[in-house]
Amino acid sequence: APGEVWLVGAGPGDPGLLTQRAASALARADLVLHDALPGRAMLRLVRAGATVLAVGKRKGHAPLSQAKINARLIAGARAGHRVVRLKGGDPFLFGRGGEEAVALTAAGIPWRVVPGVTxxxxxxxxxxxxxxxxxxxxxxxxxxxxxxxxxxxxxxxxxxxxxxxxxxxxxxxxxxxxxxxxxxxxxxxxxxxxxxxxxxxxxxxxxxxxxxxxxxxxxxxxxxxxxxxxxxxxxxxxxxxxxxxxxxxxxxxxxxxx
Amino acid sequence: APGEVWLVGAGPGDPGLLTQRAASALARADLVLHDALPGRAMLRLVRAGATVLAVGKRKGHAPLSQAKINARLIAGARAGHRVVRLKGGDPFLFGRGGEEAVALTAAGIPWRVVPGVTxxxxxxxxxxxxxxxxxxxxxxxxxxxxxxxxxxxxxxxxxxxxxxxxxxxxxxxxxxxxxxxxxxxxxxxxxxxxxxxxxxxxxxxxxxxxxxxxxxxxxxxxxxxxxxxxxxxxxxxxxxxxxxxxxxxxxxxxxxxx
CATH class of the missing domain: 3.30.950.10 (Tetrapyrrole methylase, C-terminal domain)
Known part of the structure; x- marks a missing residue:
């Protein structure tokens, strides 16, 4: 089956402000690419066996470039994976989700966005x-x-x-x-x-x-x-x-x- | 024990966009006052025995005035209840939650706000x-x-x-x-x-x-x-x-x- 990418808003950091849909998307994902989230407890929702990649700024690590993030999302979906791109806040309000959506659309990858608490x-x-x-x-x-x-x-x-x-x-x-x-x-x-x-x-x-x-x-x-x-x-x-x-x-x- | 009021954002209507905290607030509420929500499925989260009041505009019913809503919230909390005021979207962005917070503060009622997906x-x-x-x-x-x-x-x-x-x-x-x-x-x-x-x-x-x-x-x-x-x-x-x-x-x- 072809994969797809969900651009998911994580909210401001408190796991209680994650939406029900974001939680279920994390639980069923094969691959999760996440920002340097202030609150990482929500990553415990990811099932065992799924791949989790931190792509944001972390101490001692440069963030992955937007182009490389896009390439990873596309490759994941082409491999048939359910890919979640977990972003702080809301993906379409200062989240650069639009840029990822443009890249996915250009690559012919099905995607959807799950809005979050900004x-x-x-x-x-x-x-x-x-x-x-x-x-x-x-x-x-x-x-x-x-x-x-x-x-x-x-x-x-x-x-x-x-x-x-x-x-x-x-x-x-x-x-x-x-x-x-x-x-x-x-x-x-x-x-x-x-x-x-x-x-x-x-x-x-x-x-x-x-x-x-x-x-x-x-x-x-x-x-x-x-x-x-x-x-x-x-x-x-x-x-x-x-x-x-x-x-x-x-x-x-x-x-x-x- | 003294009651309290939670001003809870319900999101845009899709129950999947309810936050985890909003869902748990609904499940533990004694009294729920809700707007004329476009999607009411989320009210199924309210426990049996709790009181649920629709206070927004509905067909054939005038909405409760803001003053009457405030009075109900205050009376509920004074009776020791855990009161949830469920509002479409986010309570503090065109939700009139600020007006309710002012009234609750003036009455000495503890309150908190649970932001929602706007x-x-x-x-x-x-x-x-x-x-x-x-x-x-x-x-x-x-x-x-x-x-x-x-x-x-x-x-x-x-x-x-x-x-x-x-x-x-x-x-x-x-x-x-x-x-x-x-x-x-x-x-x-x-x-x-x-x-x-x-x-x-x-x-x-x-x-x-x-x-x-x-x-x-x-x-x-x-x-x-x-x-x-x-x-x-x-x-x-x-x-x-x-x-x-x-x-x-x-x-x-x-x-x-x-």
Whole structure:
């Protein structure tokens, strides 16, 4: 039988945020290629005898190039395997799943995508921050803080984004926070605009820094937060809804240093 | 023991897109208040003896007001129950979960949120559309097509949004598609900008209309798509990555009428 490739979203890292379909896809896979997932417990779902390959960045190992990942996916499917490409968050939202889908389609390999819980909603939720809120924000923009070259993506019009007025949730933005803050301030966003940095959302190392657009760069540097981190910019970041409950969730650590 | 409230994302409707934590929350709940979910199969996870209340819009029934929902959640928790508020998609992204969290916090009720797969990523994925794609889009804005009064939300700056250049994914936008298209055209988006309308994503009635910004209003009217629908606007909507695979997914019906 011909093989196929499933591009599967793993969610933000907490195995509890894996979908039922992702779990069953892992259990029936012959070959799993996974990113450097922050939470690897979900790989225990893979059946004995299946091949599991880490293809993301790991300590002491260069990540596999996108071209090599694509070639592995295609070769696996051509060998008749059920291949799962497990990706952090959602495959089609800053997951480069589109590039893999293009390569698979060009090679004539059947594929499908299993959407996942994006860190774009999970990280703010872990800090008690709604992305949209009646009377506060009716839109949210997800943007990435760096492109393949590590630069702020040139195609994003930060000035228009700043003036559009909704919530901004920036992925992988810690290293470029100074530039992002400066551009949004230049676009007219107030220095006192609330900002929350949510690091390692849903994981044991979760930490939240509550700050403002004017001071976030300095405070984030002082707090030395772990990655990955999502930066939420806008009035919703100041709502402060969070209330601790007696439940098996990682604690929210207030890392505010100022 | 004091009760607590879990605000739980149900995902777009397909029970396979429920998270593991949402499933276990449903299984251990004493009281479940749920929206008019498009896919109700997931309610089978609720244990015998638990109370299940539909609070959303249903045929012949007015939805419970937000104030009454809040009161029910609070009363349930005060009675010592484990209360699950099951909401379509993600509770904190156009789910009004923030309003419930505010009410619960004010009442001193412990609560937590379980993020879900938003239709914002699941609907495009079902149509093979990545929201971000290398060289095509580095940002995506989620926006709602109507506020509580059924109008386009006044706080959204469609002109700035149109000029920001990224992907736009509009929730509940079918009834206001004419206004949205006009505003984005006025902001300088080209009439040939690809648009995809994904109706009932992940459900048996799923249908996808591929059109353009210039003609989407007319074509959507002709196609008479079912709701809920997500409208994806931007170059990514024209990528056409989808390839059918032999797998238990609802078929994508090409509803294009032009």
């Amino acid at each position: 860190a774009g909603t999970a990280a703010p939720a872990a800090a008690g921050i709604p992305l949209t809120h009646r009377g506060t924000a009716s839109a949210v923009t997800f943007v990435t803080g760096h492109d393949e070259a590590g630069e702020l993506p040139g195609s994003v019009d930060w000035d228009a984004l700043g003036r559009a007025g909704g919530t901004i949730a920036a992925f992988m933005a810690l290293s470029r926070l100074d530039e992002i803050a400066l551009r949004l301030l230049a676009a007219g966003r107030a220095p006192k605009t609330p900002v929350a940095v949510v690091a390692q959302a849903s994981l044991p190392g979760q930490a939240v820094l509550r700050t403002t657009l004017g001071t976030c760069t300095l405070e984030a540097r002082r707090a030395a937060l772990p990655t990955p981190a999502l930066v939420v910019i806008g009035e919703v970041a100041g709502l402060g809804l969070l209330q601790a409950v007696a439940a098996p969730v990682p604690a929210v650590v207030a890392s505010r240093t100022a | 239709a914002g990523t699941a609907a495009p994925a079902a149509a093979g559309i990545p929201l971000t794609h290398r060289g095509t889009a580095s940002a995506v804005t989620f926006v709602t097509g109507h506020d509580e009064a059924g109008e386009l939300p006044g706080s959204v700056d469609w002109d700035a949004l149109g000029r920001a250049g990224g992907t736009i994914a509009a929730f509940m936008a079918l009834s206001r598609l004419d206004e949205i298209a006009l505003r984005l055209l006025a902001a300088g988006r080209a009439p040939k900008t690809p648009v995809a309308v994904v109706a009932q994503a992940s459900l048996p009635g799923q249908a996808v209309l591929r059109t353009t910004l210039g003609t989407c209003t007319l074509e959507a009217r002709r196609a008479a798509l079912p709701t809920p629908a997500l409208v994806v606007i931007g170059e990514v909507a024209g990528l056409g990555l989808l390839q059918a695979v032999a797998a238990p997914v609802p078929a994508v019906v090409a509803s294009r009428t032009a």
